[in-house]
Amino acid sequence: MMRTRPLKVALLGCGVVGSEVARIMTTHADDLAARIGAPVELAGVAVRRPDKVREGIPAELITTDATALVKRGDIDVVVEVIGGVEPARTLITTAFEHGASVVSANKALLAQDGTSLYASADQHGQDLYYEAAVAGAIPLIRPLRESLAGDKINRVMGIVNGTTNFILDKMDTSGAGYSEALDEATALGYAEADPTADVEGFDAAAKAAILAGIAFHTRVRLDDVYREGMTEVTAADFASAKRMGCTIKLLAICERSADGESVTARVHPAMIPLSHPLASVREAYNAVFVEAEAAGQLMFYGPGAGGSPTASAVLGDLVAVCRNKLNEATGPGESVYTQLPVSPMxxxxxxxxxxxxxxxxxxxxxxxxxxxxxxxxxxxxxxxxxxxxxxxxxxxxxxxxxxxxxxxxxxxxxxxxxxxxxxxxxxxxx
Missing domain, CATH: 3.30.70.260 (ACT domain)
Known part of the structure; x- marks a missing residue:
């Protein structure tokens, strides 16, 4: 039997990702209701520019007062896609305090302060889900948190930034220099006007912190991740790599030490053999290679960014959280029982x-x-x-x-x- 009272969703942010979330919620409303067991209703959308035309979203749902929206008390789930540390952190904790679970795509906040967010969610009996924070549409967080929960993960290595992979792929396949490849990435919309967060590895480092924490059941913060950018990679480096039967990728690498007593997390460019599965990841795609004790080697591959792919991950979390709401339950929280130290580079x-x-x-x-x-x-x-x-x-x-x-x-x-x-x-x- 389907519950008739809808679950109410507040959307914080209505940019590229947020607008896609709203569109899918509207166009796939019947399917979502069938999968969840109750209808879901978009109850409010917090934005910075209320005068902007947002097709398909009723004007009465638009507000600039995000705090008032999450404090309403009738909101079941808050979807946060505004990014940044503040005001996102305060809005998320306020949502927990007022009885709402949270679905977030905010990698920077989770990498920097995930511990306090988990604590707040646990204190108020709410869910914190964030599949979209790492690798876009690729199902990765949930497999690590749930499917591999009974296994021991020893290594996670991957390409988790599409912009940098596009640039390096162009340098490899066309012989272009870094600046030329960056210009092409910018023209095609893969790179921001200020690409620093991508090319200097900050974006990948935040994702590495999240992945390491989940994989190794220990707290890993952004400051624990060693980081090098890829702006110094040259055509000569690619020529040398080819002579070795390798290519070059910007990798996020998280691994246990040989004795299992510590972990490391790092982001830097590296040569990898052409025979490795990650070597064939082209254009702006992402891929993550997981090595587990029982499962062996697993590969997760797909589009790592963009409005529709990221919205897909957000909606997947929304369905899971809404199901939990109906069952008066919560999903897995923070698992940090190992308390392993993070070793230096x-x-x-x-x-x-x-x-x-x-x-x-x-x-x-x-x-x-x-x-x-x-x-x-x-x-x-x-x-x-x-x-x-x-x-x-x-x-x-x-x-x-x-x-x-x-x-x-x-x-x-x-x-x-x-x-x-x-x-x-x-x-x-x-």
Whole structure:
């Protein structure tokens, strides 16, 4: 039997994602009601610009007073798609206090202050769902929180920003430089006018914090995530990668230590073998590779951003939360029972691809090899080219702690025979 009283939904934000959420709620109202067991009603939409025409949304639902909307008391679910830390944080906690569950797409807030949001939701017996905060339409948060809840996840590695993947893919396939590829991404609408959050890895770092916390049942904040952007990646780096049978991706990598006593979370560009599933992820698509003890290797792939894909994730959460409301229950909350420490980047074991500009004379390779040996770093391969007194030396290491690898690079910079370190790139996925 379907309940006749509708569940009331307040929508905070009506931009690209919010307008799609409202549209789907309206056009698919009968299907949503059948799946939930009760009709859902859009009870109010909080916006900053009330005069803007919003097709399909009755004018009487529009308000600029988001606080009053979430305080109404008859709201069952608040959908927050305004982004940023404030006023989103205050609005979400206010919603909990007034008896509403929350569906959010706010990765920045969850990465920075998810703990307090979880605590508030738990205190007031409400749900906090956020599938849309990571990887758009790709079902990822719920599989990690629920489908793999009985397994032990050891590693999560993925491409979680479509803008950066589009840029790197264009550099790889067309030979374009970074600036040229960025211009194309901007013209096509994949990159914002200010692309800093994407290309410097801030967006991916927020998502890495969320993924690590869920996967390892421990608290990981944005400040715990090591971050490097991709603005220094060059066409020469791609040429070197191709010689190694690799490509370059901006990766979010979250993993347990070998002894299982700590975790790490990091975002940086890396070379990965063309045989790795992530190497074939093209254009602005996202993909996340999960390694679990019992399930083995799993791949999640799809569009990671955009109005419709993100709205799809929001609506999926809305259905789940509304079902919980009808059953007077809540879904899984924060799981942090392991309380594992987050280790610094220096403890991460990885490989380096190092390109050096050196003097083209006898003994240079021996000097360089000595520096690696002094820092306990083993060399895998060396490639040297030289002409007219100048040479390039490309060294690929075996696996070693990142602190030892970075220390090696700093020591190389001090050699008289090393004129410069042209590039440093980690090698992952092997």
């Amino acid at each position: 220096g403890d991460v074991v990885t490989r380096y691809h190092i390109s050096l500009d050196v003097a083209d004379k006898p003994g240079v390779l021996a000097q360089v090899a000595t520096v690696f040996a002094e820092h306990g770093v083993s060399i895998d391969t060396v490639r040297q080219q030289g002409k007219d007194g100048e040479a390039s030396l490309v060294v690929v290491t075996h696996r070693a702690p990142d602190a030892a690898l970075s220390g090696t690079v700093e020591a190389l910079r001090k050699l008289d025979t090393v004129r410069g370190v042209a590039s440093i790139m980690r090698v992952e996925g092997e």
